[in-house]
Amino acid sequence: MTSLFEEVPAAAAEGVPVRRITVRVNGTPRTADVEPRLLLAHLLRQGFKLTGTHTGCDTTNCGACTVLVDGLPVKSCTMLAVQADGHEVTTVEGLAGPSELHPLQEGFKDEHGLQCGFCTPGMMLAAKALLAENPDPTEDEVRFALSGNLCRCTGYQNIVKSVLWAAKQMNGASADEGSAE
């Protein structure tokens, strides 16, 4: 059965070529046989059951489906799953460690960075890419980096605060280590 936003092509009909691909998802190599028209978002959600990647607009506008491909943010509703072959994908499920949340997840919790939570995975992954490049961003830099992600609930204020909170936490942790005299 398919729902409005959860369409996935039915198993390829007889004679339709599928490709075997291997994608490293959150550190684990995963293999799938995909029809070329399958989108990365659908491979992750339906194929690998990683439903943290949301599809909202499905037209490349909202950023809810953002994942990291080789560390860079990509709208997974606009990349073919076959194109991920041999690449490294990080989804929101890959953020937390075995026992603790990622500082970004803590930040969204602490600073009330979400209401319905629909945009949150995409926001956190876009923010992760920002912090990897710029560990100590200004508020403006956070807003700029998240400008491809739409939120219909919180009006962005707390989302920005959450990211700044996480940056501080991540920098603080390393600064503390550095100044342990």
Place this chain on the structure above:
Amino acid sequence: MYPSRFRYEAPRSIDEAIQLLHEGAGEAKVLAGGQSLVPLMKLRFAAPELLVDINNLPGLDHLDVAADGGIRVGALCRHRDLERSLEVARAQPVMAAAAPLIADPIVRTRGTLVGSLCHADPQGDWAAVVTALGGHVVAQGPGGRRSIPITDFVTGPFQNVLEYDEVAVEAVLPAPRARVAGGFLKLERRVGDFATAGTAVALELDGDRVTRAGIALTGVGSRTVDARAAAEALVGQPLTAEAIGRAADLAAEVAQPTSDHRGSASYKRHVIHTFVTRILTRVTQTSEAAA
């Protein structure tokens, strides 16, 4: 939404890509960043039988900024690479100004300048920049390479002169002969939106005298508008308030905006006038500050 069925090939050499396009006999399409093509395929506005993904082709991701200031942008150079390039920022202010205004940061991870030129959206930003700089597109087909000036490359909305079996391999921005200046301004309703109206200005200056000028407009016509008369009105003299005013008048005149949900035609014309004035005025202020 998912596209209709297609055959997918990801060739490893440009010759193989061209061969595939040739066999596709007009039913094949090149896939670069996919930031325009994939949405169109999902909406079923495009339904190619064969997709030739060029992302695995070697030697197309270059962004070469030569010592003389000439720039070559490979077909796999992403908007993001242009946005982050210090060399580009030093060599061409108009490109540095435009790069962060193309779509949004996530789309910029994959989208390409060359793909944007090929897509030929009348509201595309790079076509205006490349037009203002007098650039050209290098295409490769079964017969070899050819170079096409940007003003001949786009023939209408979403149309270009490429043969069905040609790949655009790079865009080339010529080396300036004098000091460069310029800028890019764009009015968008929200981040990542296409231009309600946008203006690219590229200048070369000898002292305070303009020796070359290019002005091009986006969002205000069925294709990029080359405001050549406005640019030529600047050449051979300093950027006085009077010269700036005349260029702004001529640019606003040559714009062909239509009224739509983004604004009336006269409003868009006014925006163009303001943008030309602002960019040129800023150039004079920067020159004064440097002097």
